[in-house]
Amino acid sequence: MGIIPLDYLAAIPRFPELGGKADATHMTVQGGGPVPNAMVGLARMGCRTAVIAAIGDDHPGQVLLAELAREGVETAHMIVKKRTPSATAYGFIEPDGRRTIVLHRRIFIEPRDLRLSHYPVPRVLHLDGRDIEATVRLARWGKRAGATVTFDIGSMRNDVTPVLPLVDHLVVADSWALPYTGERETPRALARLAEICGGTVVITEGIRGATGLEAGRRSHHPAYRIEAVDTTGAGDAFHAGYLYGLLRGKDMAERLRLGSAAAALKCTRPGARGGMPTLSQLRKFLQRPPETYA
Numbered sequence: 001m002g003i004i005p006l007d008y009l010a011a012i013p014r015f016p017e018l019g020g021k022a023d024a025t026h027m028t029v030q031g032g033g034p035v036p037n038a039m040v041g042l043a044r045m046g047c048r049t050a051v052i053a054a055i056g057d058d059h060p061g062q063v064l065l066a067e068l069a070r071e072g073v074e075t076a077h078m079i080v081k082k083r084t085p086s087a088t089a090y091g092f093i094e095p096d097g098r099r100t101i102v103l104h105r106r107i108f109i110e111p112r113d114l115r116l117s118h119y120p121v122p123r124v125l126h127l128d129g130r131d132i133e134a135t136v137r138l139a140r141w142g143k144r145a146g147a148t149v150t151f152d153i154g155s156m157r158n159d160v161t162p163v164l165p166l167v168d169h170l171v172v173a174d175s176w177a178l179p180y181t182g183e184r185e186t187p188r189a190l191a192r193l194a195e196i197c198g199g200t201v202v203i204t205e206g207i208r209g210a211t212g213l214e215a216g217r218r219s220h221h222p223a224y225r226i227e228a229v230d231t232t233g234a235g236d237a238f239h240a241g242y243l244y245g246l247l248r249g250k251d252m253a254e255r256l257r258l259g260s261a262a263a264a265l266k267c268t269r270p271g272a273r274g275g276m277p278t279l280s281q282l283r284k285f286l287q288r289p290p291e292t293y294a
Helices: 035-044 059-070 132-145 163-166 176-183 186-196 234-247 252-266 279-287
Strands: 006-011 026-029 054-056 078-080 088-093 099-104 124-127 149-155 169-173 202-206 210-214 217-221
Touching: 026 035, 026 059, 035 059, 035 124, 035 149, 035 234, 054 059, 078 252, 124 132, 124 234, 132 149, 132 163, 149 163, 149 234, 163 186, 169 186, 169 234, 176 186, 176 202, 186 202, 186 210, 202 217, 202 234, 202 252, 210 252, 217 252, 234 252, 252 279
Parallel strands: 006 088, 054 078, 124 149, 149 169, 169 202
Antiparallel strands: 006 026, 088 099, 202 210, 210 217
């Protein structure tokens, strides 16, 4: 469960100065959102996935539903709200792959929107925490049902503290982990987060790679060196690769390797879902992977 905006992404030669203008060299429109993107990635790797997200009864909502259906993601549990606009995001991608995103969202999931008795019990319940009260309710349901609860957060927005003790795998960006814990170094942030959530913790650091802490043992995997076209959704792709490894019973080192490979492949094409790899693409990449940044 998580947010699902329709992404409008424009590649630009340079980010304009305040009050300036820029001509786009490429434009793409795709569904977005950390959880839906990860579910699309898992579906491409052959997993059965479903999304709970709120959309409006408008054109963007129809596009979002249709795209998920084409990708083989179950949409029966989507929440359609009348007279409420679907979320949209507007991104600007620079030549080196860096992106700037602006999100417009006026649609939310309330605890009363959840139909817990109608949901199949998943092996993994993946959450982003934007609508925290509904997130906590769903996480508690998942724990009672025996699902593994995983969580993704990339930046400081709303307070997600209430859900952390319910999380089995906390896979987060350093841009959230360091300010949240008040630490300056990843190892100390890892240890602090492990105390809070009690489960496995992974912190991703862009080209510096990803570091995980599980059962007191720390693992690190460097990022693969590729020619980046667009980094939008790189973290979501990492989650897809990591979760695929988790579903297949892989150890921490292999989960980090799969996540790093999926993230690298995604960055070679524009859009959060444009470069999300299939299982065959992921395996081919890992047969002769490129060099790493460190």
